[in-house]
Amino acid sequence: MKLIEPSYIIFKVHGAKDPLTNIGRCLQSLRGSTEDMDRKAVLSFLQEYIREEEEQYLELGNLAFSIWLDSESPMLKLFERQAGGLNVDRIEKKRYILSGNLRTLRDLCRAHRDLKIVKALLGLLLKDYEPLLADIISKYRPLPLEGVIVHYASDQELEELPLAFRIKHHYLAVHLKASLGAIHELITGCRVSSYILQKQIKTDGMQGLCFIRPPGYPSEGIRHEMWMQAVSAAEKAFLALTDPQNASENQGVLPLALKADLIINTNLLEWIQIFKFGIKKGISPDMRGLILSVFKEVKQASPDLLENIRLPVEA
Numbered sequence: 001m002k003l004i005e006p007s008y009i010i011f012k013v014h015g016a017k018d019p020l021t022n023i024g025r026c027l028q029s030l031r032g033s034t035e036d037m038d039r040k041a042v043l044s045f046l047q048e049y050i051r052e053e054e055e056q057y058l059e060l061g062n063l064a065f066s067i068w069l070d071s072e073s074p075m076l077k078l079f080e081r082q083a084g085g086l087n088v089d090r091i092e093k094k095r096y097i098l099s100g101n102l103r104t105l106r107d108l109c110r111a112h113r114d115l116k117i118v119k120a121l122l123g124l125l126l127k128d129y130e131p132l133l134a135d136i137i138s139k140y141r142p143l144p145l146e147g148v149i150v151h152y153a154s155d156q157e158l159e160e161l162p163l164a165f166r167i168k169h170h171y172l173a174v175h176l177k178a179s180l181g182a183i184h185e186l187i188t189g190c191r192v193s194s195y196i197l198q199k200q201i202k203t204d205g206m207q208g209l210c211f212i213r214p215p216g217y218p219s220e221g222i223r224h225e226m227w228m229q230a231v232s233a234a235e236k237a238f239l240a241l242t243d244p245q246n247a248s249e250n251q252g253v254l255p256l257a258l259k260a261d262l263i264i265n266t267n268l269l270e271w272i273q274i275f276k277f278g279i280k281k282g283i284s285p286d287m288r289g290l291i292l293s294v295f296k297e298v299k300q301a302s303p304d305l306l307e308n309i310r311l312p313v314e315a
Contacts, residue, residue, distance in 0.1 A: 019061025
């Protein structure tokens with residue numbers, strides 16, 4: 001049995017660009033690897049999971065687009081379809097900013113490629129991300145479209161947006177290492193829209209599992225001994241019951257102190273709600289401490305984006 005403290009890794013706040021780099025960094029962090037993943041390796045990894053109909057890792061990368069229109073009609077038709085997961089703002093007459101993660105964009109191209117806006121987006125995406133779309137548009141070839149211009153939004157364009165729009169199109173990925181109970185509390189209480197969750201239920205040779213030491217819990221005494229005995233007994237039962245080739249079979253006997261990895265990748269608007277929920281009284285101490293630390297670090301790094309956000313603990 002191994003005990004560790006809760007911890008986190010923050011990936012740089014970004015304006016929805018270079019999604020494969022962000023996905024590579026997240027995968028590297030989940031694996032505990034020091035070896036960088038290049039674009040080819042990331043694409044190969046994503047394609048393998050797409051073939052298995054597991055597309056969740058696409059949610060770790062985002063893109064933002066600037067859209068100019070001759071008429072508002074194409075965008076109104078997109079709104080009528082109620083395509084979920086997209087962030088769209090009207091910057092001025094006939095000009096829009098649209099962003100979302102790669103899974104959302106893939107779903108958009110799969111379900112709504114008859115729309116003019118989607119055709120324009122697809123034409124751009126096929127130039128850089130065709131391997132991630134090949135299975136759903138194998139016979140599609142983009143044609144020139146009149147009345148709509150789409151390009152990737154630049155950093156300058158995103159920085160010049162009003163603050164209310166900027167926090168919708170700037171994204172933040174954070175890797176949290178915490179107890180399974182605390183992580184479930186966060187993702188269900190906040191209804192987090194985009195995340196990857198991995199549980200620590202398998203180790204080399206199945207010799208032991210990893211658990212989160214409760215913050216502030218006594219390191220000795222009767223309470224410490226009782227906690228250690230309970231966790232140890234659960235671990236022994238799990239290892240005795242479990243076939244190493246099927247580690248998930250008996251995971252129900254494990255306590256909520258089990259170490260789990262959670263990567264949340266979403267825009268700052270949703271992160272603000274996560275920050276507010278995560279520091280509430282009654283939240284697991286390990287998660288409360290992590291969320292507060294993440295908030296302080298992000299606010300220090302990007303004060304202009306969170307300048308009006310104050311948590312009760314700051315007052």
